[in-house]
Amino acid sequence: MIEKLKSYYAIHMERLEHRDRIFINNPVVMQGLGLVPIVAVGTNMKNACVMALAVLLLLTPTRVLAALFSRSTQFRFKAVAYCISAATVYVLVSWLLLDVFKLPSQTIGLYLPLLVTEPLVIKRYAHTSQESVTKAVTKGLITTAGFLIVLFISAALREIIGAGTFFGKTLFKTAPIPYLSMIGGGFILVGILIALWRNLVHGFKREVHKR
Amino acid sequence: MITANAIFSGGIGGFLLVIFYAVFTQNAVLSRGLGSSRLTKLIGDDEKDAWLFAVLLLIIQVLCGTVGWMANRWLVPLFGSFRTHLRPLILALSICTVFFLMFLLSVQLFNLEKARRIVRQLPIAAFNCCIMGTMLLTCSQQYSFGQTVAFSIGSAVGYMLSLLLMQAGSRKLDRSQIPESFRGLPTTLVYLGILSLVFYGLIGHSLAV
Numbered sequence: 001m002i003e004k005l006k007s008y009y010a011i012h013m014e015r016l017e018h019r020d021r022i023f024i025n026n027p028v029v030m031q032g033l034g035l036v037p038i039v040a041v042g043t044n045m046k047n048a049c050v051m052a053l054a055v056l057l058l059l060t061p062t063r064v065l066a067a068l069f070s071r072s073t074q075f076r077f078k079a080v081a082y083c084i085s086a087a088t089v090y091v092l093v094s095w096l097l098l099d100v101f102k103l104p105s106q107t108i109g110l111y112l113p114l115l116v117t118e119p120l121v122i123k124r125y126a127h128t129s130q131e132s133v134t135k136a137v138t139k140g141l142i143t144t145a146g147f148l149i150v151l152f153i154s155a156a157l158r159e160i161i162g163a164g165t166f167f168g169k170t171l172f173k174t175a176p177i178p179y180l181s182m183i184g185g186g187f188i189l190v191g192i193l194i195a196l197w198r199n200l201v202h203g204f205k206r207e208v209h210k211r
Numbered sequence: 212m213i214t215a216n217a218i219f220s221g222g223i224g225g226f227l228l229v230i231f232y233a234v235f236t237q238n239a240v241l242s243r244g245l246g247s248s249r250l251t252k253l254i255g256d257d258e259k260d261a262w263l264f265a266v267l268l269l270i271i272q273v274l275c276g277t278v279g280w281m282a283n284r285w286l287v288p289l290f291g292s293f294r295t296h297l298r299p300l301i302l303a304l305s306i307c308t309v310f311f312l313m314f315l316l317s318v319q320l321f322n323l324e325k326a327r328r329i330v331r332q333l334p335i336a337a338f339n340c341c342i343m344g345t346m347l348l349t350c351s352q353q354y355s356f357g358q359t360v361a362f363s364i365g366s367a368v369g370y371m372l373s374l375l376l377m378q379a380g381s382r383k384l385d386r387s388q389i390p391e392s393f394r395g396l397p398t399t400l401v402y403l404g405i406l407s408l409v410f411y412g413l414i415g416h417s418l419a420v
Contacts, residue, residue: 032251032396036340040244076314079334080307087303094296110347113299117306117343119248125334183244184407191393191400199392 010208021139021146024205027120028150028190029197034120038154039186041111045167048155050103052148054112057093059121059147060140062086066124067136075128082122090116120147150197154190161189226361233365236414237348239341240373241407245366246341251399253374254381263328265374267336269367271309272345275337276363278305279346280356287350302346310337341370376406 009016017024027033034055041051065085066078073081090113097103097112115121120143124131131139159165162180164172179185239245253261282305287294310333317329336342345366349359380402389398 032248035248035251035400036244036246039247076330076334079338080310083303083338084300084307087300090299091296094299095293098295110344110351113347114245114340114344116299116303117338117340119340122338125338179408182407182411183242184404184411186244186404187247187400187407188404191397191404194400195390195393195397198397202392 006208009204013205013208019142021142022149024201026146026150026197027143028147029194029201031123033123034118034147034151035190036114036118037111037120038151038190039183041108042151042155042158042186043181044159044163044165045152045155046104047108048151050097050108051111052151053101053103054093054097054115055120055147055151056144057096058086058089058115059144060137061089062121063124063131063136063140064133065089066122067131067133070125071130078125079122082125083117086116086121150190150193154186154193157193158186158189226357229358229361230365230368233362234369234372235410237366238369238373238410239345239366240370240403241410243344245344246339246370247403249335249339249341250370250373250377251396251403254377254399255395258378260328260332261374261378264332264336265367265371267313267329267332268339268341268370269364271306271313271337272342272363272367273360274309274312275306275342275346276349276359277356278308279350280354280359283350298350299343299347302343302350305346306337306342310334313337341366373403373406377402380406 019025021027024030028035028038037051037055042048062082062085065088066082069081069085070078094112156166158180159167160171161176162178162182162185164170164175175181177185180189233239237243240247240250249264253264256264279302282301283298286301287298290297313333314330317326317333320326321329345363349362354362377399381399384398386394393401
């Protein structure tokens with residue numbers, strides 16, 4: 001399985017370096033996008049699940065709507081199209097999460113509406129090229145997947161090491177490093193996680209290039 | 212816990228206290244993580260551009276705070292029980308208004324080269340989590356107009372302070388001593404985490420045990 005994957009990457013490396021948003025070109029690890037939800041909200045798995053659902057419902061529709069809007073928008077004003085699209089989609093997402101699914105949003109607070117200006121959701125405006133609707137759908141879904149992986153890894157580690165629990169169930173009587181439950185600790189953990197991830201990517205690329 | 216409502220009793224002293232509160236106790240980046248994605252990128256940017264961004268952020272933050280306060284007071288209540296869902300859209304529209312205003316002002320007031328530099332930074336400064344986060348905070352805490360302006364100034368100054376500290380740290384780093392995979396974003400984030408801890412020590416946040 002791993003050998004097959006390696007040979008696939010060896011053949012398609014150049015293309016995958018741009019398109020693979022999950023491992024090689026992960027939006028959080030390589031571009032530093034989506035740091036606010038990961039660091040401020042991803043302190044435990046329950047919060048991470050609510051945030052994940054919000055991003056899943058928001059990111060791709062925003063890109064699609066913005067791709068349609070920004071066709072008639074000048075490059076300098078594309079940011080407006082992306083932000084308004086995100087805020088419009090957010091109205092529906094917020095209604096679904098809070099009124100229909102009745103998810104607990106108190107712990108997330110202002111970070112849920114903050115997704116409207118989150119670079120992960122709207123940063124596509126900085127590209128000069130026009131995005132087609134099909135590309136917006138595929139790239140939106142892949143970017144969401146890449147973000148969710150880092151969010152869940154970080155939230156799981158922070159809950160276990162920072163609070164000594166996992167999904168609220170106690171694993172340790174005392175939390176090993178309580179500082180990880182705070183924003184500062186989140187920065188440190190995500191920094192280390194990114195360094196390890198980048199190390200893995202470099203190692204993987206070296207291995208593939210050897211072939 | 213000191214709150215802006217408790218310390219703001221009017222007058223210039225109260226106004227300055229809210230600014231102080233926003234810079235240190237509620238620092239946008241170090242206490243709340245707002246705008247951290249952009250901040251990590253600014254460290255690698257040209258210093259002139261980074262400071263132009265910071266000044267733009269300050270102006271936009273104050274203008275957005277003002278427009279957002281008016282929108283939240285007079286427009287948002289019209290939507291009744293649906294206002295929670297619509298508030299971000301109304302605040303986003305406020306940001307867009309300020310963005311267009313700043314765009315027109317930069318084109319009118321500055322020569323072509325300066326205006327181009329400003330216009331390049333404008334969308335990044337306006338559509339920033341620090342701006343939206345501060346607006347959401349002042350709206351949810353139901354600050355008065357004076358408190359909103361003071362908190363907006365303090366929030367942007369807090370962002371500038373974080374940028375200053377990050378740049379100072381970055382200049383002193385000996386890159387040859389840092390392992391390759393830690394260079395750039397990871398080091399910046401670890402440094403941000405340590406700075407955040409310093410702030411917690413300074414203002415007395417207790418650890419969430």
